[in-house]
Amino acid sequence: MLSYCRNGAAKWTKSTQLLVLPFRRSKSSAPASKLTAAEEDSQNVVGSDVRSSATGGTPFDKLNLEFDSPEEAYKSKSFTEILRALAVFKLCQFDILVNKNKEILKLSRRLLGKRIFNNVMQATFYGHFVAGADQPSIQPMITKLESFGVGAILDYGVEEDIPHSEAVVAEMESCVSEADKKDPDIHNEKFKAYPQFADRRKDVSSARTYFYKDEHKCDQNLQTLLQCVDASGASSENGFAAVKLTALGRPQLLLNLSEVLTKTRNLFVQFAGTLGNLKDRKLTKEQFEAQLQAMGIITRDNSGDWFTWMDYDQDGKIDLLEWEALLQPNHRLHKIFKIPNFKTGKLEPLLISLPAEEETQMKSMLHRINKLAKRAEEKNVRLMIDAEQSYFQPAISRLTIEMMRKFNKKKPVIFNTYQCYLKEAFNNLTVDMTLAKREGFYFGAKLVRGAYMDQERKRASEIGYEDPINPNYDSTDAMYHQCLGYILKKIQSTGGINVMVASHNEDTVRRAVELMNELGIGPKENLVYFGQLLGMCDQVSFPLGQAGYSVYKYVPYGPVEEVLPYLSRRALENRGMLKGVEKERSMLWTEVKRRTAHRS
Numbered sequence: 001m002l003s004y005c006r007n008g009a010a011k012w013t014k015s016t017q018l019l020v021l022p023f024r025r026s027k028s029s030a031p032a033s034k035l036t037a038a039e040e041d042s043q044n045v046v047g048s049d050v051r052s053s054a055t056g057g058t059p060f061d062k063l064n065l066e067f068d069s070p071e072e073a074y075k076s077k078s079f080t081e082i083l084r085a086l087a088v089f090k091l092c093q094f095d096i097l098v099n100k101n102k103e104i105l106k107l108s109r110r111l112l113g114k115r116i117f118n119n120v121m122q123a124t125f126y127g128h129f130v131a132g133a134d135q136p137s138i139q140p141m142i143t144k145l146e147s148f149g150v151g152a153i154l155d156y157g158v159e160e161d162i163p164h165s166e167a168v169v170a171e172m173e174s175c176v177s178e179a180d181k182k183d184p185d186i187h188n189e190k191f192k193a194y195p196q197f198a199d200r201r202k203d204v205s206s207a208r209t210y211f212y213k214d215e216h217k218c219d220q221n222l223q224t225l226l227q228c229v230d231a232s233g234a235s236s237e238n239g240f241a242a243v244k245l246t247a248l249g250r251p252q253l254l255l256n257l258s259e260v261l262t263k264t265r266n267l268f269v270q271f272a273g274t275l276g277n278l279k280d281r282k283l284t285k286e287q288f289e290a291q292l293q294a295m296g297i298i299t300r301d302n303s304g305d306w307f308t309w310m311d312y313d314q315d316g317k318i319d320l321l322e323w324e325a326l327l328q329p330n331h332r333l334h335k336i337f338k339i340p341n342f343k344t345g346k347l348e349p350l351l352i353s354l355p356a357e358e359e360t361q362m363k364s365m366l367h368r369i370n371k372l373a374k375r376a377e378e379k380n381v382r383l384m385i386d387a388e389q390s391y392f393q394p395a396i397s398r399l400t401i402e403m404m405r406k407f408n409k410k411k412p413v414i415f416n417t418y419q420c421y422l423k424e425a426f427n428n429l430t431v432d433m434t435l436a437k438r439e440g441f442y443f444g445a446k447l448v449r450g451a452y453m454d455q456e457r458k459r460a461s462e463i464g465y466e467d468p469i470n471p472n473y474d475s476t477d478a479m480y481h482q483c484l485g486y487i488l489k490k491i492q493s494t495g496g497i498n499v500m501v502a503s504h505n506e507d508t509v510r511r512a513v514e515l516m517n518e519l520g521i522g523p524k525e526n527l528v529y530f531g532q533l534l535g536m537c538d539q540v541s542f543p544l545g546q547a548g549y550s551v552y553k554y555v556p557y558g559p560v561e562e563v564l565p566y567l568s569r570r571a572l573e574n575r576g577m578l579k580g581v582e583k584e585r586s587m588l589w590t591e592v593k594r595r596t597a598h599r600s
Contacts, residue, residue: 059548060517065510070591073539076148088128089585092571101568118560125567129535131555135231138557149545153240156228157556159565164199171198174212175252190391190465191259197459205572207451210247221247222368233379242384245396249365257395268323278427279434282317321435384446387417390468408442412498415444420480421469429483446500491527492519502531523549
């Protein structure tokens with residue numbers, strides 16, 4: 001299914017953590033089963049490959065880039081399903097229902113009883129946003145999506161709904177090392193835990209949150225993700241799994257590693273300067289020695305040796321990739337936390353060595369990630385490592401790249417996520433792509449705008465460190481399109497790259513499709529994917545799929561009562577996307593009128 005442009009050779013790797021959501025995609029549409037009476041109302045053209053139903057021209061020519069055709073958008077929906085979508089979007093307009101949805105759902109469950117409550121949810125939010133209770137029950141939905149050219153990202157959507165106070169205690173206990181308690185001022189302010197921001201669910205509606213309880217809970221999370229990978233592999237040729245590292249290990253380990261990586265990169269910027277793209281900056285031996293001297297470090301005996309050791313290609317200059325090789329993991333995991341001391345010529349802790357118990361926890365986290373990645377590789381499932389808060393993200397990205405080194409030798413199995421509301425998004429993307437090209441492994445990326453903006457801004461402002469978020473929406477838009485343009489051009493010129501354009505923004509999708517056409521990147525090459533949530537943005541997903549583009553729906557599943565936190569977040573997200581939802585509601589009403597007129 002995928003096109004591969006070169007063979008890769010990785011050196012070694014460490015694992016990361018993951019939260020799995022199987023993706024689903026077929027080369028051709030699945031045959032349709034016999035339509036029910038309700039489904040006949042929708043005039044579905046199921047049973048033949050929808051891609052061949054359009055007449056003449058390229059996929060680009062067939063696609064209506066205004067995304068304003070109700071008939072194309074809702075061809076897959078029965079009349080009943082369209083009415084349900086209208087009802088759900090209308091309910092999302094009522095503030096009291098959205099703001100107090102958790103309390104209302106719990107009260108409704110008590111008053112109505114389990115059976116009636118489940119029936120009501122099936123007829124409304126659950127039926128609209130969730131595919132079913134388990135893998136067998138969601139198969140009809142997956143088959144239906146595929147018959148319209150749309151793949152599925154399976155996600156076991158069960159989330160823990162713990163009280164705020166419990167979440168605060170869990171986060172504070174899991175983000176403080178024993179060594180930190182002895183010296184609480186050892187860390188940079190950004191990489192510490194704070195009670196007022198410990199509940200990472202606050203001000204976040206579009207992302208799942210995991211809280212660390214103990215190692216046993218992480219093992220349970222792993223088993224859930226393994227089952228999800230198995231389900232994905234069983235239902236598709238090339239599944240996807242979305243992963244959150246905080247599901248599989250103690251977050252304090254990510255905080256410490258993120259701080260080390262950030263300090264190391266900042267030191268390079270201090271030495272090499274701020275001019276030009278980060279990936280292109282070079283540090284000469286003269287600059288290196290001058291900076292060390294300015295820092296008061298005696299260099300005549302060994303600075304030349306250290307420079308030569310870091311200058312991997314021996315061109316007389318050090319770039320960021322060579323500099324960051326200082327943190328190449330060793331047999332002992334605590335050596336990740338060390339850099340050279342230029343006075344002694346020895347590796348010394350940049351922060352602290354990990355205590356024995358925490359080193360064991362780190363090894364366990366990496367073991368879980370590695371086990372999940374191996375299972376995904378066996379089942380032909382690709383893993384997308386989800387982005388998280390900026391104080392975790394350097395560690396998450398670094399561990400993801402290490403996984404790429406190991407598992408992306410022959411094809412892209414591991415994908416990293418880049419949040420384009422971050423000021424450093426473009427630098428991070430281009431540096432990682434340069435590393436993949438240099439070392440010869442396949443590069444996989446997912447581009448998103450980001451899920452933690454409000455939370456990140458408040459934390460930076462109150463704690464007193466630089467806001468990591470772009471100043472406004474327009475600058476985030478520009479960052480997304482800069483990253484998108486760069487990666488598509490690299491796909492066209494060098495290959496070895498796959499990207500998921502995960503966006504409900506019609507302008508972004510339009511831009512991606514137009515640039516693919518300009519660069520000659522064909523939809524059937526399966527190098528560029530588009531992703532949207534089940535129950536949202538159908539006016540984009542289905543026209544793309546029917547025109548032959550690789551498009552996927554994020555398809556959660558799980559028992560009604562256990563996915564209520566997920567449904568709560570979807571309601572909040574719909575209210576926050578007023579412009580897009582208004583267009584969908586208008587198009588749904590137009591389709592209702594069209595079908596009603598046709599039936600009469």
